[in-house]
Amino acid sequence: MTLPKVLADNLPLVLMLAGSLVTIPLLAGLTRWLGLGGDVRLRSETEARDLAAAAVCGFVAVDIALDRGGIGALLRDEQGRVLLLRRHGVHFIARMLTDHTAIRLDRHLLVIAANEPFLDPLALDLGPAAQVWAGSLRNMGV
Numbered sequence: 001m002t003l004p005k006v007l008a009d010n011l012p013l014v015l016m017l018a019g020s021l022v023t024i025p026l027l028a029g030l031t032r033w034l035g036l037g038g039d040v041r042l043r044s045e046t047e048a049r050d051l052a053a054a055a056v057c058g059f060v061a062v063d064i065a066l067d068r069g070g071i072g073a074l075l076r077d078e079q080g081r082v083l084l085l086r087r088h089g090v091h092f093i094a095r096m097l098t099d100h101t102a103i104r105l106d107r108h109l110l111v112i113a114a115n116e117p118f119l120d121p122l123a124l125d126l127g128p129a130a131q132v133w134a135g136s137l138r139n140m141g142v
């Protein structure tokens with residue numbers, strides 16, 4: 001059996017393969033051009049403050065701790081409420097923290113376990129501020 005005969009016998013498969021080889025790079029280029037996906041990070045306290053205000057009506061952050069890698073932040077308002085901003089896919093989600101039982105300090109990391117099945121525990125690298133935040137969160141929900 002010769003190569004042209006094999007190609008002719010499997011022409012639909014060959015066309016699908018060729019179409020895929022052309023289409024996949026085109027779609028990848030289109031997503032890059034549109035700015036979809038990518039590595040989403042919190043770049044500043046202002047960005048974290050704006051996201052928190054958009055997520056919770058009336059939340060005005062007075063104290064902010066950004067993760068060093070930009071994957072999340074802790075924000076406290078004047079009423080003492082604490083909001084966790086965390087990356088979820090290419091967006092950030094906000095969760096109000098109500099007690100300290102799921103929060104653990106590990107050196108400069110504050111590990112926060114969510115009570116939601118689709119969220120894994122989050123380790124925020126807050127540097128030296130992690131100990132300060134862990135101490136202040138101990139009184140939450142008591």
